[in-house]
Amino acid sequence: MNLKAQTLKVTLAGNANAGKTCMIHRLIHFQYVEGFHQTVGTATHDWSPIVGDKTLDIQIYDTAGAERYRSIASIYFREANGAVITYDASDEVPTEDLKFWIQSFREMAKVNAPIVIAANKADLIEDRSALQTQVNKVKEEFGYPVFITSSKTGEGIAQMxxxxxxxIHEVFPDSITIDSEFHENEQPGCQC
Structure with a gap:
């Protein structure tokens, strides 16, 4: 019997201009690219992290953050295994928007799917003490891990x-499927 990893689904969500696409580009290509256009709809990216002795197969959905695309973005939360909810830390914390993204994810995603929050664009903030205070408040209010990140410098992206x-591996440890070759040799009907 051949077993292979199931593709796990992670959704990246947050308001427009929070730096989601740059964040994914930093993770996948290890570089920062200035001037990405806003995502329209969604884009997907494959990522294969090693967790313990296993390589996970994760597909990351980079969703549009513009308000007119919110209903489309939430479609990609369906059956997701995890989410990164992103906000621009150099601006005022969009508390109501974070609530919207988290609630939308919880309604559509798999039960107990983990969420992390990215306080992105940390490179634009000189007062690190104020940033840490902001992050602590967000963590306290929402109850999820919050990571200070910067797509430009790479700070916190890989770690997050x-x-x-x-x-995700803790919550969904048995995310394997039986390879289709195994089923080709089975006879239809009950084998009782």
């Missing part, structure tokens, strides 16, 4: 996604 992958 690795943490999420480990949490």
């Amino acid at each position: 996604f690795q943490f999420l992958a480990e949490k």
Whole structure:
């Protein structure tokens, strides 16, 4: 019997211009690219982190954050195994928007799917003490791990996604499927 990893689904969500696409580009390609256009609809990216002795197969859905695309974005939360909810930490914390993204995810995703929050664009903030205070407030209010990240410098990106992958593996440890070759030799009907 051949077993292979099931593709796990992670959704990246948050308001427009929070830096979601740049964050994914940093994770996948290890570089920062200035001037990405806003995502329309969604884009997917494959990522294969190692957790313990296993390589996970994760597909990351980079969703549009613009208000007119919110209903489309929430479609990609369906049956998701985890989420990164992102906000621009250099701006005022969008508390109501974070509530919207988290609630939308919880309504559509798999039960107990882990969420992390990314306080992105940390490179734009000189007062790190104020940033840490902001992050602590967000963590206290929402009850999810909050990571200080910067797509530009790479700060916190790999650590946050690795943490999420480990949490997903804890919640969904048996995410394997039986390879289709195994079923080709089976006879139809009951084998009782």
